[in-house]
Amino acid sequence: MKAVVFTQYGSPEVLQVKQVAKPTPKDNEILLRIKATAVNSGEVRLRKADPFAVRFLFGLTKPKINILGVVFSGEVESIGKDVKTFKIGDEVFGHTDMSFGTYAEYKCMRENGSIALKPAHISHKEAAVIPFGGTTALHFIKKANIKQGQKVLIVGASGAVGTAAIQLAKYFGAVVTGVCSTANIALLKSIGADEVIDYTKEDFSENGKTYDVIFDAVKTIPIFRSLKSLNKKGTLILSAGMAKEMFQGLWISKTTNIKVLSGLIKHNAEDILFLKQLIEDGNLKPIIDRTYTLEQMKEAHTYVEKGHKKGNVAIEI
C-alpha cells in the first residue's frame, strides 16, 4: 500500500511517499480502507520533535512511529474473526490516538477504539477533519462542565480545536466570544460565536470584560493575561499547554479558586458517537481550509506549520 513514511525528525522533506506492507487485522481488529485523513498541529510537532521532550515519548534519536496521522474516514475492508461491532463495507470515521498511521491507504484498528459510523450526509474528508479538534474540545469542555448561560472566551478560535470549541460550547448553552484575526471574523460568526474580538485590533485582557471560562486553544498569550479576564472562580483551559503551563496551572489551582485544565486528552468510541450525533443534528460543522493528496503531504505540512490555518487541512486518499 501507499503511505507517507518518515524515519527521521525534521522539516517536511522527511515525509516520503513509499510502498509499505498492507496490514492484516488481528481477531479483534478491522482493516480500514482510508479515504481521507487530516494534517493536524500535533503531527507537525511530532515530525519536528518540537519540543525536544517529544523524543522521550516517541524515540530519542529517530521516531519509533514511521507513519503519522491520527484521524480517518473510510470503509471497513475486512474484519478479524471476533469483530462484532462493524461489518465489511461500513463507512466509519474516528481517531487512532497514539497508534497513528492514517497517512496511508490502509490501517488496522481495534473494533473498540474511537470509531463510529460516518454521518451519511457528509463526505469522507468532512468526516476526517472532525475527530482531532472535536475530541480535544469535547474533553476540555466536559471537564470544565460548561453550562447554560456561562460566558466563555475562546482564544485561537479559528483553528481546528477552536472551531470545534465554539460549536460545542454553543451546544452546551454558553454565550461564546471568539478571539481571531480580521480575516476569520466571518468564519467565527458563521459557526455561532455570539461575539468576536479581533486580536489585531483589540487586546481582550484590557477591555474590562470577564468570563466564566477561558479556553486558550493555541497558547499564544501568557497565562497572567488570561487571568485578568477570568472570573475569580473561573476555569482556564490550556489545551495547548506544555510542561511549564501545566506546573503554572497546578500552582494557580492550588493557591486560588481558579481551576486550570491542561494535559493530554482522552477519548473513546462514545465521544466519536457524540460528535456524529452533533453533526447529524446540524450542531457541528466540519471546517476545511485546504485539501491535499497523500503525494502533497510536504506541502500540507508546510502550510499547517505556519500556524494560520482556518479550521482544518484535509488529505484525500
Ligand SMILES: NC(=O)c1ccc[n+]([C@@H]2O[C@H](COP(=O)([O-])OP(=O)(O)OC[C@H]3O[C@@H](n4cnc5c(N)ncnc54)[C@H](OP(=O)(O)O)[C@@H]3O)[C@@H](O)[C@H]2O)c1
Ligand atoms: N491537550 C491535548 O491533548 C491536545 C490535543 C490536540 C491539540 N493540542 C494542541 O492544541 C494546539 C492548537 O491546536 P489547533 O490544531 O487548533 O491549531 P491550529 O489549527 O494550527 O490553529 C491555528 C489558528 O490559531 C490562530 N491564531 C494564531 N495566533 C493567534 C492569536 N494570537 N490569537 C488568536 N488566534 C490565533 C490562527 O489564526 P490567525 O492566523 O488568523 O491568527 C489559526 O486559525 C497545538 O499546540 C496542539 O498541540 C493539544
